[in-house]
Amino acid sequence: MKIHIVGTGLIGGSFAVGLRKVFPEVEIAGSDLNEEHLEKAQELRIIDHAEKLEEVAQADVVILAVPVDVAKKVAVKVLDHAGANTLVFDAGSTKAGLCEAISGHQNRRNFLAAHPIAGTEFSGPTAVVEDLFRNKTMIICEVEKTAFKLQERALEIFQKLGMRIRYMDPVSHDRHIAYVSHLSHISSFMLGKTVLQKEENEKDIFDLAGSGFASTVRLAKSSPAMWTPIFQQNKENILEILEEYIANLTTFRDLIRNEDFKEVFLEMERTNHIKTILNGIK
Amino acid sequence: MKIHIVGTGLIGGSFAVGLRKVFPEVEIAGSDLNEEHLEKAQELRIIDHAEKLEEVAQADVVILAVPVDVAKKVAVKVLDHAGANTLVFDAGSTKAGLCEAISGHQNRRNFLAAHPIAGTEFSGPTAVVEDLFRNKTMIICEVEKTAFKLQERALEIFQKLGMRIRYMDPVSHDRHIAYVSHLSHISSFMLGKTVLQKEENEKDIFDLAGSGFASTVRLAKSSPAMWTPIFQQNKENILEILEEYIANLTTFRDLIRNEDFKEVFLEMERTNHIKTILNGIK
Numbered sequence: 001m002k003i004h005i006v007g008t009g010l011i012g013g014s015f016a017v018g019l020r021k022v023f024p025e026v027e028i029a030g031s032d033l034n035e036e037h038l039e040k041a042q043e044l045r046i047i048d049h050a051e052k053l054e055e056v057a058q059a060d061v062v063i064l065a066v067p068v069d070v071a072k073k074v075a076v077k078v079l080d081h082a083g084a085n086t087l088v089f090d091a092g093s094t095k096a097g098l099c100e101a102i103s104g105h106q107n108r109r110n111f112l113a114a115h116p117i118a119g120t121e122f123s124g125p126t127a128v129v130e131d132l133f134r135n136k137t138m139i140i141c142e143v144e145k146t147a148f149k150l151q152e153r154a155l156e157i158f159q160k161l162g163m164r165i166r167y168m169d170p171v172s173h174d175r176h177i178a179y180v181s182h183l184s185h186i187s188s189f190m191l192g193k194t195v196l197q198k199e200e201n202e203k204d205i206f207d208l209a210g211s212g213f214a215s216t217v218r219l220a221k222s223s224p225a226m227w228t229p230i231f232q233q234n235k236e237n238i239l240e241i242l243e244e245y246i247a248n249l250t251t252f253r254d255l256i257r258n259e260d261f262k263e264v265f266l267e268m269e270r271t272n273h274i275k276t277i278l279n280g281i282k
Numbered sequence: 283m284k285i286h287i288v289g290t291g292l293i294g295g296s297f298a299v300g301l302r303k304v305f306p307e308v309e310i311a312g313s314d315l316n317e318e319h320l321e322k323a324q325e326l327r328i329i330d331h332a333e334k335l336e337e338v339a340q341a342d343v344v345i346l347a348v349p350v351d352v353a354k355k356v357a358v359k360v361l362d363h364a365g366a367n368t369l370v371f372d373a374g375s376t377k378a379g380l381c382e383a384i385s386g387h388q389n390r391r392n393f394l395a396a397h398p399i400a401g402t403e404f405s406g407p408t409a410v411v412e413d414l415f416r417n418k419t420m421i422i423c424e425v426e427k428t429a430f431k432l433q434e435r436a437l438e439i440f441q442k443l444g445m446r447i448r449y450m451d452p453v454s455h456d457r458h459i460a461y462v463s464h465l466s467h468i469s470s471f472m473l474g475k476t477v478l479q480k481e482e483n484e485k486d487i488f489d490l491a492g493s494g495f496a497s498t499v500r501l502a503k504s505s506p507a508m509w510t511p512i513f514q515q516n517k518e519n520i521l522e523i524l525e526e527y528i529a530n531l532t533t534f535r536d537l538i539r540n541e542d543f544k545e546v547f548l549e550m551e552r553t554n555h556i557k558t559i560l561n562g563i564k
Contacts, residue, residue, distance in 0.1 A: 117490055117491070117492040118492065118493075119493075119494070120493075121494075136492070137489065137490060137492075139490065166490065176481070176484075176487050179476075179480050179487070180477060180488065180491040181491070181492060181494055183476070184494050184495045184497075184498040185494065186531070187469055187498055188498055189534075189549070190527060190530045190531045190534055191465065191527065192553040192556045193530050193549065193552070194465070194523065194527045194530050195461050195462060195465070195523075196555075197526065197530075198461050198523065198526070202458075203559060205458050205461070205462060206462065206559045206560065207448065208399055208448065208458060208459065208462055209399070209462040209463070210399040210400065210401070210419075210462075211400075211401075211402075212401070212403075212463055212466050212501050213462045213463060213466045215497045215498070215500050216469055216470055216497070216498050216500075216501060217466070217556060218494075218498075219497065219498060220550075220556050221560075222550075224547045224548075224550035224551045224554065225547070227550060228547040229543075231538055231543070231546055232541070232543050232546075235538055235539075235541070238538060239535065239539055241480065242531065242534075242535050242538075243535065244476050245472060245476045246528060246535065248472045248475050248479075249469075249472045249524065249527065249528050249531070250528060252468060253521065253524050253525065253528065256513055256514075256517055256520060256521060257517075257521055259514070261510050261513070264510050264513055265507070266506075267471070267475065268471050268506035268509060268510070269506045271475045271478065272502070272503060273478075274474045274499060274502050275503045277485060277488045278488065278491070278496055278499065278503075
């Protein structure tokens with residue numbers, strides 16, 4: 001099997017090392033607009049060699065692991081050059097815009113719109129994690145628009161990587177992911193900003209921060225280049241949920257201000273059952 | 283050494299098992315307003331036996347590990363009954379109110395105001411963690427108000443548990459801890475509330491949540507009984523930082539609404555250096 005990975009960072013690189021583990025005979029080519037990443041990915045033997053995007057016709061699988069604004073353009077270009085038997089799938093955190101961008105392409109049936117719910121707050125080839133996708137969810141959108149035998153190849157790959165599959169339409173995907181992923185990143189970035197502003201002159205105060213702060217602010221380490229186009233493409237859903245988050249924080253502030261601590265207690269108690277819902281997510 | 287633990291939950295119980303490991307000959311008594319916790323703590327051999335608060339005169343060390351509203355009252359009562367050589371320390375997340383409450387007590391020199399930066403989102407004796415305090419920070423306030431030989435005993439205990447010590451005044455403590463701990467809990471509780479509201483009818487959507495959401499919402503599992511009095515006692519500091527958090531979120535929302543994605547990128551990039559500051563916190 002020959003695979004071409006577009007974007008040799010955390011996600012693309014983790015696909016490469018994960019696939020090499022389960023398909024030892026695989027040949028992995030890669031391309032990246034970032035020359036440094038491309039070199040590093042070869043140096044670390046994440047990919048076997050660099051290759052131009054125009055050469056993807058020979059590949060059995062092309063994986064797009066680039067920021068979602070780039071993905072829309074690259075998807076069209078890769079489909080332009082795809083062979084009849086080439087499966088192309090992406091890994092982006094927004095799906096509606098991408099599916100729209102390729103909807104009329106003559107090679108649409110070579111494409112599978114995918115979103116692995118996996119990642120870390122780090123980026124680039126040095127952040128690669130071999131088992132990043134094991135026991136994680138792969139969301140697949142518009143599966144019916146992909147050729148049967150390429151659906152089959154994709155499922156085999158995802159199953160070998162240890163992923164569970166969920167099917168959704170792209171519009172629902174973007175809405176729900178705004179709630180359970182995109183909002184978390186904004187809350188974390190702004191938490192980091194707020195505390196950094198306050199402690200600008202007393203950085204040693206962070207010595208006092210415990211695991212709770214580290215946990216809530218972890219996502220503020222994420223890549224702005226990756227997240228800006230996600231917020232741009234999923235603007236409407238994000239604005240809606242962010243508005244509600246701000247409203248809930250404002251209500252909670254008012255309860256504290258008005259010393260209604262009975263209601264402060266109840267607000268927390270009503271949210272506590274997230275324990276049972278989150279059971280199993282790590 | 284004889285120790286009495288007031289409150290046999292996560293913090294008190296973890297002190298008990300941690301201390302038993304480093305002082306194998308220790309005798310540990312306990313008391314708890316929650317009869318169930320007290321029984322469970324004996325059943326799990328976290329404490330050796332139950333004892334009334336009035337009997338603490340015989341103890342070398344009394345540890346107060348109760349919600350901060352209860353701690354203010356219990357501290358006075360325990361000091362009333364403390365022997366001449368009894369060290370009493372607390373573990374609460376607010377310090378100004380407590381230090382004020384005991385400031386005029388005739389046995390003030392038996393007391394050490396302490397705050398271990400350690401915990402989990404779980405509570406009760408079943409949540410006890412043996413090495414909870416290892417490599418964690420212990421903040422000590424108004425150390426000069428504690429008798430020398432009792433300071434010495436406290437330091438020996440904290441060092442044997444593997445803690446590093448930081449000294450602060452109670453007013454600064456409450457301000458900084460509002461920033462690096464209390465705000466995180468509010469941001470997490472309200473994040474949990476917001477997403478639960480949206481997904482009330484589609485709970486299986488949480489299947490799609492990844493480690494990012496789990497991380498930012500983890501603290502929403504915390505005990506309302508513990509956190510309500512913290513928010514009450516640290517009201518002013520919390521209102522101030524919560525106000526800034528809401529303002530930063532509102533600015534970020536406006537940037538997205540106005541499609542100023544260049545500035546959205548910069549906002550995140552400017553916060554990214556929290557990576558280096560958080561280095562080492564787990």
